[in-house]
Amino acid sequence: MAGSQPEVCAVPSFSDPILVARVEAIRQLAGGISDRVAVVDREFNIVYANSSAWTNREPGDADAHQAKCYQAFAQRTDPCGACPATKVFETPDVQSISCGTEGDGTACGMRQAFPLAAGDGQVTSMLVLFNPLSQTTLRTALPVSNDLPALTVREHLGDLIGRSAAMQQLFDMIVLVAESQATVLIQGESGTGKELVAKTIHRLSDRRDKPFVVVDCGSLPETLLESELFGHMKGSFTGATANKRGLFEEADGGTIFLDEIADTTPTFQAKLLRVLQEGEVKRVGGNQPIKVEVRVVSATNKDLSELVKAKAFRQDLYYRLAVLPLFLPPLRERRDDIALLVDHFVVASCKRHRQAPRTVSPDVMQALSEVAWPGNVRELQHYIERAVVTTTGPELACGDIVALRSKAPEEGLRMVVRDAVSLTERTRIVEALRKTGGNRLRAAKLLKISRAGLYNKLREYGLQ
Structure with missing residues (x-):
């Protein structure tokens, strides 16, 4: 049975300590799960494969730790030909490769590959x-007779x-990664939800009952x-x-989230590196090292690999x-998610x-799905709250959704600024009318404009 077979790990074949640490972290977190996970080198040798990755091949037979991936996972004697996953070796700075979107994708069932x-x-x-594993593959590998339930798509984690x-x-x-103890680096544009991902990792880990400490590295001077x-x-x-x-001590046993790590200075980076290497901190003005056991999750909206090349971040x-x-x-x-996010934010904002x-x-939802949202999920959330x-x-x-559509950048910065001003004016007017109980004279005084000016704005923004 696939789930009962031992895992295979050839970590000792690596001499590079960073790569050894990465494969060891993968081994720790993938060893006891049902997802199929493997690590493969440039020559298609299996460096590591968890027990779930094997179908009808016993990893203990024929020196499976030296097997090729196409032998073990696709039951082939020759390479598969043009394997899409090899782009991680051929394309500089690639973040991941999707190997197939329909059916089982590749012959071996490979879905996605990440460079190490x-x-x-x-x-x-x-x-x-x-x-x-498809139902056909599972029936071949596992002697079962009942139909298996269809796989479902998760809408929440x-x-x-x-x-x-x-x-x-x-x-x-x-x-x-949640059950691993290795460091995690979260990269993405502003507003994509990096802190939320860090919290989710913490809540799914065995550290969930320990502190989760957030540090905004970009908002504090070095000292x-x-x-x-x-x-x-x-x-x-x-x-x-x-x-x-310090916050490392406060987070002992839990997780510390270092946001905007790219904005730190070289001096601070050297001190943080020592903490990661030695697992201990020294207080400012103190000489006694203090042992801490903390999982470090960091985040940045910048490309750290490019900063390393520019000598702006320690390699x-x-x-x-980035283990x-x-x-x-x-x-x-991910425009397919906009409708789901809008429904969630509307319910949350109304409450x-x-x-x-x-x-x-449906028309408004379609319009929202066509907006570029340069501020990502955070911008969408704030927009929905303002609309509510x-x-x-x-x-x-x-009513202002047309101005937000992705064609706005083509109309120039002046149009974008005008739209932003209009949205702010409308919001301020509504707030003033609520504060004055709908009294337009008092609202005009609160806004420091004439009553006639207020009437004009009410007509302009359809607030009559």
Whole structure:
């Protein structure tokens, strides 16, 4: 039976410590799950495969740890030909490769491949996720007679929402990395939900009952950031009137989330690297090392690999942080999720502002799906909340949606600025009318405009 076969791991064949750490982290988190996971090198040798990856081949036979992936997973004697996953070796800076979207995709069932870089930055192997075994394959591998239930698409993982293929792949990766103790680097544009992913990883891990500590590295100067993270001793600087525990100590046993890690200085990066290597911190002004057991999850909206090339970020720290990298897709690449997100945000906003439930018409939903949303999920959430607050009626009205559509950039910056001003004006007018109980004279005084000016604005924005 596939799930009962031992896993295979050839980690000792690697000499690079970063790659060894990455494969070991994958082994720890993939060993006891039903998802099919493997690591394959450039020559298609199986470096690691969990027990679920095997179908009707016993990994203990014929030196399976030296088997080729096409032999073990596709039952072929020759290579598969043009394997799409090899693009992770051929294309610089590729983040992942989707190997197939229909049926089982490739002959071996490979679904997605992620590059695994060594300490020198060279991609020498890849992490492979396979499609779940088809019913035909399972009936061949497992002696069962009952039909298996159809696979379902998850729309939620914790507080994360999405049914698109990109989000399904992200959900799979989060489940994989959650039980690992390795560091995780989350990369994605602003507003894609990096902190939410970090919280989900923590809540799914065995650290869920321990602290989850968030640090915004970009908002603090270097000296203050060091004091906040590592703590300080009494008298170590002006204002240090007592010993203070750092956030690493506060997060002991749990997870610390270092947001905007790319905005830190080289000096701080060197000190953080030591914490990751030694598992201990030294308070500012102190000499005694303090042992901490913390899982580090970091995030950035910048391309750290490019910053490493530009000598703007330490390469050794990058590979320590990115043992398990995750990439969040922007909203424009997962438009299938917009309707699901809109429904969720409408319900949440109505509840927050104590309004009756609202609906969204198909025309408005279609318009929302066509918007570029450069601010990603956060921008969509704020837009829906504004629409709920500033409109009335059972159906959500989005009168300014045309101005937000993806054609707006073609009309120039002036048009974008004008639309933003109009939206702000409308919101302020509605707030003023609510504060004055609908008294237009008092609302005009509150807004510091004439009564005639207010009437004109009411007509302009359809607030009559």
